Each structure stands twice: as structure tokens, then as C-alpha cells.
Amino acid sequence: MYRLSDYDYPLPKELIAQEPLSAREKARLLVLNRRTGEIIHTEFFQIINYLIPNDVLVINDTRVIPARLIGKKETGGRVEILLLSTDPNKIRDKVLTAEALLRASRAPKVG
Incomplete structure (x- = not known):
């Protein structure tokens, strides 16, 4: 069973986006190769290169408001x-x- 503390990690405030990028496709994408454990830093427009048939892509379309x-x-x-x-x-x-x-x-x- 997972504990909430399993998801606790340091996240510096300067790495939290305060507003969206004007070129959304340039958003950063973190990819984990589950076979090798390799972590790849790329951009979202590259996501098509990591999806294979029958993958499920869940899109979070919530928006940040100036709150x-x-x-x-x-x-x-x-x-x-x-x-x-x-x-x-x-x-x-x-x-x-x-x-x-x-x-x-x-x-x-x-x-």
C-alpha cells in the first residue's frame, strides 16, 4: 500500500510555473524508460515518439486562474x-x- 509520504519530494519554488508558456508545445516533458530506468528530459511536442499502440494518454485540462x-x-x-x-x-x-x-x-x- 502506498503512503502519502511516498510522494513527498523537494520542489524549489523557482521551478513551479507561475504562468503558462506562450508556445505550449515547448512545455517540458519528463520521460521514464521503464525497461532501463533512464530518465529523459525533453519537450512535450516529442510525446508522440514515446507513445505506442494501446497506450492511454490522460489529459488534465484544468486551468490555472490568476488567484x-x-x-x-x-x-x-x-x-x-x-x-x-x-x-x-x-x-x-x-x-x-x-x-x-x-x-x-x-x-x-x-x-
Whole structure:
């Protein structure tokens, strides 16, 4: 049985894309040769060279939204808000409610 910790690995922040490439086919592709264990770094447009008949290619078509808001408090402290989800059905009085993570130089006061 797999444990969640089996999937834990260091990932430097500078390697996490903040926006998509303008030339999507130039996105990086990591390929593992299961017979030899060789790891190949290439570009996505090369994927056709690694697929064989009866392979299944699962496409994740989710999109990243510009959900990171950076601001400054009256005291000068930095605030970062990461929107996680919104529900358009929960709009009341022209206010949209969203789940979010908040990071601030100090814990914000309620209100």
C-alpha cells in the first residue's frame, strides 16, 4: 500500500510555473524508460515518439486562474491571498464568497 509520504519530494519554488508558456508545445516533458530506468528530459511536442499502440494518454485540462493576490497592510506589512475555490452560486448582494489561504507578516485581525 502506498503512503502519502511516498510522494513527498523537494520542489524549489523557482521551478513551479507561475504562468503558462506562450508556445505550449515547448512545455517540458519528463520521460521514464521503464525497461532501463533512464530518465529523459525533453519537450512535450516529442510525446508522440514515446507513445505506442494501446497506450492511454490522460489529459488534465484544468486551468490555472490568476488567484494569487499580493497586497500591503496599512502598517506596511505584506499580505498574500491564494484563492482556492469560488462558487458562482454563492453570490449574494454582488459579493462572491471564496475559500482562500492567507499569509501575512502578522496574523490579521478579524473584521
